[in-house]
Amino acid sequence: MRNLFAFIYRFRSFILFLLLEVLCVFLIVRYNTYQGAAFFNSANKYVGQVLEFQSGITDYFRLTSINQTLARENAALREEVLQYRKLSLADSTATLDTTYYTATDTSQVYPYSLVAGRVINNSVRRMNNYLTIAKGTADGVKPGMGVVSSKGVVGRVKTVSEHYATVTSLLHSQMLVSAKIKKSETFGTIKWTGGDYRTAMLDYIPLHIKPAKGDTIITSGFNTVFPEGIMVGTINSIEKEPDKSFYTIEVQLAVDFSQLSYVYVVENMYKIERDTLEQNAGILPDEQ
DSSP states (O other), rough: OOHHHHHHTTHHHHHHHHHHHHHHHHHHHHHHHHHHHHHHHHHHHHHHHHHHHHHHHHHHHTHHHHHHHHHHHHHHHHHHHHEEEEEEEEHHHHHHHTTOOOOOOHHOOOOOEEEEEEEEEESSSSSEEEEESSSOOGGGGGOEEEEEEESSSEEEEEEEOOEEEEEEEETTTTEEEEEETTTEEEEEEOOOOOSSEEEEEEEBBBTTSSSOTTEEEEEOOSSSSSSOEEEEEEEEEEEETTTTTEEEEEEEEESOOOOOEEEEEETTTTHHHHHHHHHTTTTOOOOO
16 A cells, blocks of 8 residues: 555656546537537547457357358258259159149158258368268267258268267268269269369260260269259260260369368158168169
8 A cells, every 4th residue: 555655646746637637638528519529429439449349259259159050040941942842843743644643742742851060070182081070869860861061962971979970071982972964864973083172073974965064963863862953063074985885074073072161961751761662672772
């Protein structure tokens, strides 16, 4: 306390000067309209900047929660888009033969649902690449489920724990995806052969088909993993090699695997029923 009084006594003149300055400013602002308006406008400006900065910091630490909410909303919206796409296909079929087909039962027409998950680990430069997502059995994720992003096909769930799942990436030497050229409805198989993570090969397109650079490649729907019509990529180059019955086609993948942050796990509610039926019939799928 003695030191405090000593400090005040030592700088008494300066402290008195500051108090008088503050009093003068108060009187000027209080009893002069122009100066008062200028002061409060300036004060509001700086207070606003401080509050904006504070809000920016708060929002930054809330980004994870915000992104998760947006991802869930996007999953619901994409579910609706896929549903309308499937209903459109069903309606076109019903137009051809209304006697044997009815497209009014949505649950029968569209058996897929989506679960949004955050990517917490990812590789793109190995021969066999995987992802890890922050969703597991507690969220209904199971091995074998397809995984897509807002851009297109990503991969297939490999292993699952309560809160996490590993995903076999499309950038995997053993990952095969049944696909088709959208324009001609010609079916083939997408396979990544290593190297550039932005391109893959489309195999088994016969020579009597006339594919063109820029043609869209989508999933075929010939399996229980991916719905029909999910984007895979576009044709980047086409080669017709001697002594081969199929084209050598390079596809520019729609998904940039180096920038994945959120993905959607695709659940097919009829997968077990169909897989069991095909296995009992001796039909073993060799691609997904």
